Each structure stands twice: as C-alpha cells, then as structure tokens.
Amino acid sequence: MKKTIVILILTLISLISESCGEVVKTTFGNHMVYVFISDDNIKEREYLLSKEIRTEVIKYTYEYEVDNDKNLEFTYFPKSNRLNFGADEFEETEGAEFMIDTISKAKFKKFHSTNTATDVTQPIFFNEDYGILAIGNVMAPTIVFLPYKSDLKTAKGIFDMTLR
Numbered sequence: 001m002k003k004t005i006v007i008l009i010l011t012l013i014s015l016i017s018e019s020c021g022e023v024v025k026t027t028f029g030n031h032m033v034y035v036f037i038s039d040d041n042i043k044e045r046e047y048l049l050s051k052e053i054r055t056e057v058i059k060y061t062y063e064y065e066v067d068n069d070k071n072l073e074f075t076y077f078p079k080s081n082r083l084n085f086g087a088d089e090f091e092e093t094e095g096a097e098f099m100i101d102t103i104s105k106a107k108f109k110k111f112h113s114t115n116t117a118t119d120v121t122q123p124i125f126f127n128e129d130y131g132i133l134a135i136g137n138v139m140a141p142t143i144v145f146l147p148y149k150s151d152l153k154t155a156k157g158i159f160d161m162t163l164r
Helices: 002-020 152-162
Strands: 024-038 041-053 058-063 072-077 082-085 088-092 109-113 121-127 131-137 142-147
Touching: 024 152, 058 131, 072 131, 082 121, 088 121, 121 152, 131 152, 142 152
Parallel strands: none
Antiparallel strands: 024 041, 024 142, 041 058, 058 072, 072 082, 082 088, 088 109, 109 121, 121 131, 131 142
C-alpha cells in the first residue's frame, strides 16, 4: 500500500512539473498608461510590465507602485489565440489587425469578449510581443498602454480607435 501511494505521489509531482514547463520571466521598462475617464479627463500613470513566458501560456503583469489595487494581469494562450482578463475571456476579431510602427514591429490584434453582457470590457488591442496596447470600456475608463515618455496625441489616437 505504501509503495502504491509513493508511486502515485511521484507520478503526480512529475505531471505537475511537466505541465508547468520552463518559466522565463522578462521584465520590461516602465510604460506610460493613459486612463481616459472622458475626452478631457485623462490621468497618466507609470506601470512596470513583467512578461512571464511558459510552455502553454504568457502572463503579462502591469504593476502600479503607487497603488497595488490598480495592478492589471492578462493571460494569453497562444495555441488557442485567447486572452483572459479578470474573469472574462477574449477572442480575436477576424480582420481587425493594424500596425503602429513606432510602438511595435508586430501587428496588433483586436480582441472582443466572449461574454454577451452590454457593459463588458472591450475591445482589447494586443500583440504577443508588446502586450496590451489598449482596453476599451463602455462603463469604465478606457486605458492606453504606451512606451514610457510617450505623448498624449498618440494616446488620444488609440483611444479614438477603441470607440469604433
């Protein structure tokens, strides 16, 4: 009986360690985040982006040193091309890719929520290399994530794209 339990425990440990895969954590520099409460009420905040890459998943963590309650986490599943934010899952909107050469060499994709509620967070602009570019929201502020020391004009242009 003891031998069976030991074998089961070792098998379980082996399965868990294989499913986790190798973790490579890359921390990027600060991002300037523009929080659009309205067209004329815009807050600027500095966030630190950490990107954690695993075999099956990539986790993006945006840390706000001033208030940890404002930290944001996103999980991207490359095989299924799905993005999770909070309790919501997002899928790519077909044919809605675009480039912003000054920010990333990879195309950004537009993601929409699989939730059908009217007050859901969407769209999310994202690419695997850069992370989140913007989070649109009907009932809450829209957030634009730009490289550190970016300008408000670029942020407003991306904000306008979330309204379309």
